[in-house]
Amino acid sequence: MEAIQAAFRDIIDGILLAPLWLTLGWEQTVSRFRRTVLGPFWLTANLLAMAFALSFIMGGLLGNGNWRSNFSLIISGILCWSITGGYLPDASNTFISAGDLMNTMRLPLSFHVFLMLYKNFINFLAQLIALWVLLVLFKMAVIPDISILLGLPIVLINAAFISMIVAMPATRFRDIYQSITFGSQILFFLTPVFWSPDQMTGRRSIILKMNPFAHLLELIRQPVLGHVPSLIHWEWGIGLMFVLGAIAVTMLTLYRKRIVFWL
Amino acid sequence: MSCSVRLEGVTLDYFIYSVKAQSLRNAVFNLAVGGNLYKSQGDVTVVRALENISLDLQEGDRLALVGHNGSGKTSLLKVIAGIYEPQKGLVEIQGKLTSMIAHGAGLDADASGLHNIRKLGAMRLIPKKVVESRIDSIVEFSELGDFVRLPVKTYSSGMMARLMFACATEFEADIIVLDEWLGAGDAAFGRKAAARMEGFVDKAQMVILGTHNFGLVERVCNKVIELAAGRAVFYGTTADWVAWRNR
Numbered sequence: 287m288e289a290i291q292a293a294f295r296d297i298i299d300g301i302l303l304a305p306l307w308l309t310l311g312w313e314q315t316v317s318r319f320r321r322t323v324l325g326p327f328w329l330t331a332n333l334l335a336m337a338f339a340l341s342f343i344m345g346g347l348l349g350n351g352n353w354r355s356n357f358s359l360i361i362s363g364i365l366c367w368s369i370t371g372g373y374l375p376d377a378s379n380t381f382i383s384a385g386d387l388m389n390t391m392r393l394p395l396s397f398h399v400f401l402m403l404y405k406n407f408i409n410f411l412a413q414l415i416a417l418w419v420l421l422v423l424f425k426m427a428v429i430p431d432i433s434i435l436l437g438l439p440i441v442l443i444n445a446a447f448i449s450m451i452v453a454m455p456a457t458r459f460r461d462i463y464q465s466i467t468f469g470s471q472i473l474f475f476l477t478p479v480f481w482s483p484d485q486m487t488g489r490r491s492i493i494l495k496m497n498p499f500a501h502l503l504e505l506i507r508q509p510v511l512g513h514v515p516s517l518i519h520w521e522w523g524i525g526l527m528f529v530l531g532a533i534a535v536t537m538l539t540l541y542r543k544r545i546v547f548w549l
Numbered sequence: 550m551s552c553s554v555r556l557e558g559v560t561l562d563y564f565i566y567s568v569k570a571q572s573l574r575n576a577v578f579n580l581a582v583g584g585n586l587y588k589s590q591g592d593v594t595v596v597r598a599l600e601n602i603s604l605d606l607q608e609g610d611r612l613a614l615v616g617h618n619g620s621g622k623t624s625l626l627k628v629i630a631g632i633y634e635p636q637k638g639l640v641e642i643q644g645k646l647t648s649m650i651a652h653g654a655g656l657d658a659d660a661s662g663l664h665n666i667r668k669l670g671a672m673r674l675i676p677k678k679v680v681e682s683r684i685d686s687i688v689e690f691s692e693l694g695d696f697v698r699l700p701v702k703t704y705s706s707g708m709m710a711r712l713m714f715a716c717a718t719e720f721e722a723d724i725i726v727l728d729e730w731l732g733a734g735d736a737a738f739g740r741k742a743a744a745r746m747e748g749f750v751d752k753a754q755m756v757i758l759g760t761h762n763f764g765l766v767e768r769v770c771n772k773v774i775e776l777a778a779g780r781a782v783f784y785g786t787t788a789d790w791v792a793w794r795n796r
Binding site for chain 2: 305306309310313317320386387388389390391392458543544546547548
């Protein structure tokens with residue numbers, strides 16, 4: 287019982303330390319681009335290169351030959367993937383890379399998860415702005431739907447739970463980081479990031495229906511493109527929040543004390 | 550504000566998973582010298598780092614942790630700092646605690662000394678205004694002069710120790726936990742640091758210091774705990790400890 291309380295306490299303490307991870311996250315993002323010429327625009331360049339390449343290929347594959355037809359779907363997909371599944375390798379490395387800090391200062395475990403996610407979120411926001419500028423330039427811009435204000439928190443809360451769930455075993459068994467890095471790449475292909483859900487028909491469409499990441503992705507991509515996500519995505523998003531939350535708290539109850547020894 | 554540290558029957562075991570793993574090499578080196586390797590089954594090795602340690606400290610106490618390498622000093626400091634939670638026993642800490650255990654930890658090597666002072670302040674959740682108002686005295690105490698504008702990676706370990714010690718002691722804390730890295734400073738700084746720690750009595754602050762420097766212990770500390778292989782072989786006042794050593 288005491289351990290369960292300590293697990294909840296850990297999460298609450300992590301939330302209360304928001305001023306600290308907000309400061310640190312921003313500082314670490316800035317210092318990551320220290321002495322580079324493009325600075326944070328490296329992220330934008332990365333996004334653009336990826337989106338152009340995939341639009342080019344997909345345009346060819348689908349036979350309509352026009353990169354524009356899929357461009358906004360693909361670029362928003364890649365962008366939204368960064369906080370629905372792209373952060374997974376980072377997440378599994380959370381405690382390992384925070385090891386120095388964990389060995390010098392008492393901080394709740396959730397603090398490190400929030401810090402890691404916040405850095406990913408800064409990248410997401412920076413690229414989101416770049417995306418809108420680009421879409422305006424290409425005359426493809428749409429006004430985002432207000433439902434993003436609800437979709438984004440659901441996705442982020444899920445991301446926090448998922449990160450906690452993968453970060454703990456990944457600290458104990460170092461092979462997990464490797465398999466997650468590779469697994470998130472497979473997920474990238476299995477999730478409609480650069481292809482449209484209605485292109486997937488027949489038996490294979492099960493990877494759409496049963497893929498939690500597909501539902502989470504639509505919760506932010508649809509609003510970014512000006513649509514309201516359909517009800518099924520909301521149901522999955524909210525349902526996942528409770529399931530993953532329960533798993534995360536259980537794992538925290540069992541392993542919280544031990545993680546620092548696994549480093 | 551009142552502060553106290555109470556430990557009762559604290560027993561700490563390290564679980565070492567796959568001794569070969571590179572990431573654990575440090576932990577093994579720290580412990581294998583003196584800890585008791587008492588259980589070994591397959592991939593997991595258990596090292597008893599602390600066994601049945603009890604302490605009771607009040608305001609103004611300055612406790613020295615002495616003992617051979619690997620006797621459990623750093624482990625005990627980490628338990629007090631809340632980094633490790635013991636498997637058995639009770640840890641009760643009252644008051645704001647600052648710990649400086651690993652050398653140079655929390656410093657951003659590429660950023661300037663000034664930037665790092667601000668960062669260390671932020672890490673301790675000290676308001677920006679307060680940090681800004683203390684910067685001058687931190688720079689003065691650490692005697693770094695114009696070096697504070699240079700990146701920390703250009704510092705010697707003594708300079709880093711000065712910066713860390715100045716930050717640790719300048720920002721208000723009720724309990725200060727320091728490991729032996731203080732020894733990296735030169736003799737003059739050692740005297741200055743000792744003088745500052747003596748001053749803590751007036752402010753009713755508590756210092757817990759892991760050290761090999763017996764001179765420093767006698768000058769600064771009023772209580773001593775001597776560890777050997779994770780057990781407390783002596784716990785009492787400094788005067789008794791000196792007598793105990795010379796017996």
